[in-house]
Amino acid sequence: MIAQEAQYRDWMLAALTGDAGAYRMLLAGLTRHLRSYYARRLDSGAAEDVVQETLIAIHARRATYDPALPFTAWVYGIARYKLIDEYRRHKRRATVPLDEAKDLFGHDEAEEAIARRDVNKLLAKLPPAKRQLVSDIKLDGVSIAEAAQRSGLSESAVKVAVHRAVKSLGEDVNREGQKRQGGDADR
Amino acid sequence: MRTDDLIDQLSARAEPIRSGAVARLLTAAVVAGIAGSALVMMSMIGPRHDLTAALSHPGMWTKLAYTFAIAAFGLWLVERAGRPGAEMTRPALALVLPLLAIALLAGLQMSAPGADMPRLVMGRSSRVCALLVTLTALPSLAAAFWALRKLAPTRLTLAGAGAGLFAGAAGAFVYCFHCTEEAAPFIAVWYTLGIAAVTGIGALLGRPLLRW
Numbered sequence: 001m002i003a004q005e006a007q008y009r010d011w012m013l014a015a016l017t018g019d020a021g022a023y024r025m026l027l028a029g030l031t032r033h034l035r036s037y038y039a040r041r042l043d044s045g046a047a048e049d050v051v052q053e054t055l056i057a058i059h060a061r062r063a064t065y066d067p068a069l070p071f072t073a074w075v076y077g078i079a080r081y082k083l084i085d086e087y088r089r090h091k092r093r094a095t096v097p098l099d100e101a102k103d104l105f106g107h108d109e110a111e112e113a114i115a116r117r118d119v120n121k122l123l124a125k126l127p128p129a130k131r132q133l134v135s136d137i138k139l140d141g142v143s144i145a146e147a148a149q150r151s152g153l154s155e156s157a158v159k160v161a162v163h164r165a166v167k168s169l170g171e172d173v174n175r176e177g178q179k180r181q182g183g184d185a186d187r
Numbered sequence: 188m189r190t191d192d193l194i195d196q197l198s199a200r201a202e203p204i205r206s207g208a209v210a211r212l213l214t215a216a217v218v219a220g221i222a223g224s225a226l227v228m229m230s231m232i233g234p235r236h237d238l239t240a241a242l243s244h245p246g247m248w249t250k251l252a253y254t255f256a257i258a259a260f261g262l263w264l265v266e267r268a269g270r271p272g273a274e275m276t277r278p279a280l281a282l283v284l285p286l287l288a289i290a291l292l293a294g295l296q297m298s299a300p301g302a303d304m305p306r307l308v309m310g311r312s313s314r315v316c317a318l319l320v321t322l323t324a325l326p327s328l329a330a331a332f333w334a335l336r337k338l339a340p341t342r343l344t345l346a347g348a349g350a351g352l353f354a355g356a357a358g359a360f361v362y363c364f365h366c367t368e369e370a371a372p373f374i375a376v377w378y379t380l381g382i383a384a385v386t387g388i389g390a391l392l393g394r395p396l397l398r399w
Contacts, residue, residue, distance in 0.1 A: 015201050016203065016204045016206075017203050018201055018202060018203035019201065020198050020199060020201040021198075023197070023198045023201040024194060024195075024198035027194045027197055027198055028194055031190060031194065048190060051190060052188065052190055052193050055190070055193055055194065055197060056193070056197070057339070057399070059197045059200070061271075061338070061339035061399075062204060063204045063208040063209060064209060064269055064270045064271065064338050064339045065270070066209075066270050066273065069270070069272060069273055070272065073271075073272030074270070074271050074272040075271075075272075076271075076272060077270075077271025077272035077273075077339075077341045078271045078339065078341070080341065081271065081339075081341040085398070101272070
């Protein structure tokens with residue numbers, strides 16, 4: 001079961017009885033998921049348009065939600081349909097792999113932002129030259145050859161530097177995790 | 188427009204939705220569709236002259252039950268197809284029941300001693316039956332599409348096929364009141380062919396007509 005199911009379903013049922021406050025919470029919450037879902041599948045210009053189109057579709061077709069069925073599956077059905085429709089309009093591939101509602105609700109813009117912030121915090125612990133290498137290769141997908149050219153190092157030196165940096169970051173994370181667990185046990 | 192403004196506008200229009208809205212819509216479509224199909228049948232070919240007497244024949248009830256069951260499961264399919272995220276496997280599987288029943292009955296009649304096989308299968312109207320079923324079904328097909336366009340089908344070809352299945356069976360149900368054939372093999376072949384034709388038409392029309 002998707003984590004947000006119970007909350008969203010409650011809001012939806014309230015919205016169907018005319019509760020504007022619950023409806024606003026629902027639409028605002030869904031917008032975050034839709035943005036992240038479409039951003040990963042469409043050009044940035046088109047993504048926001050499709051988010052809006054999907055919100056309008058959810059509004060116009062809200063009578064088709066059957067309270068006996070999962071709400072997240074209903075929203076996902078609409079989101080996926082609008083994605084396929086957008087692909088067709090631009091004569092791009094007309095099929096979308098058969099994924100599940102998890103795909104829409106698994107990622108959350110807020111969660112992604114937190115993850116990004118954590119990564120940046122970790123990277124800040126590295127010396128600037130290494131930080132640049134790790135962020136280029138591991139986050140931006142720059143090739144080793146290109147990173148070597150940019151930094152003036154040999155390719156094998158780049159590989160070693162990145163490997164060591166990632167390893168030391170990993171150890172940092174583990175140490176912090178253990179510290180936190182130890183702290184919990186003390187209490 | 189900014190998405191935040193859109194959310195404001197939409198949540199300001201959170202009019203309550205009466206429960207059973209979909210059921211009412213489908214009921215309206217069924218009533219309108221069958222009325223239209225009845226009108227077409229009456230004006231095109233008319234009812235059989237011995238209709239009152241025929242209502243006591245088991246053959247009449249066989250074809251009425253067969254077409255009614257398929258129409259009911261077809262309508263169930265349309266209802267599921269119109270709701271995003273709803274499964275369609277159960278109504279699709281349920282269709283096996285009437286098909287199996289008519290096949291069984293046809294087999295029984297054909298294997299009876301002294302059965303006139305060609306007569307049981309071909310009857311007197313095999314050349315026009317499927318075509319007349321298809322024509323009778325058209326108003327029901329239009330009504331089913333009208334309803335689906337107000338719902339939210341996400342698999343358009345499948346939804347169109349469901350509408351065609353319902354309409355074909357509803358048309359065949361109405362056609363029962365004209366047709367004098369009562370042998371199960373005839374019904375199993377020619378009625379089913381007419382229903383399948385309308386299902387195919389519905390499947391083809393799904394993509395162009397049901398987009399939203």
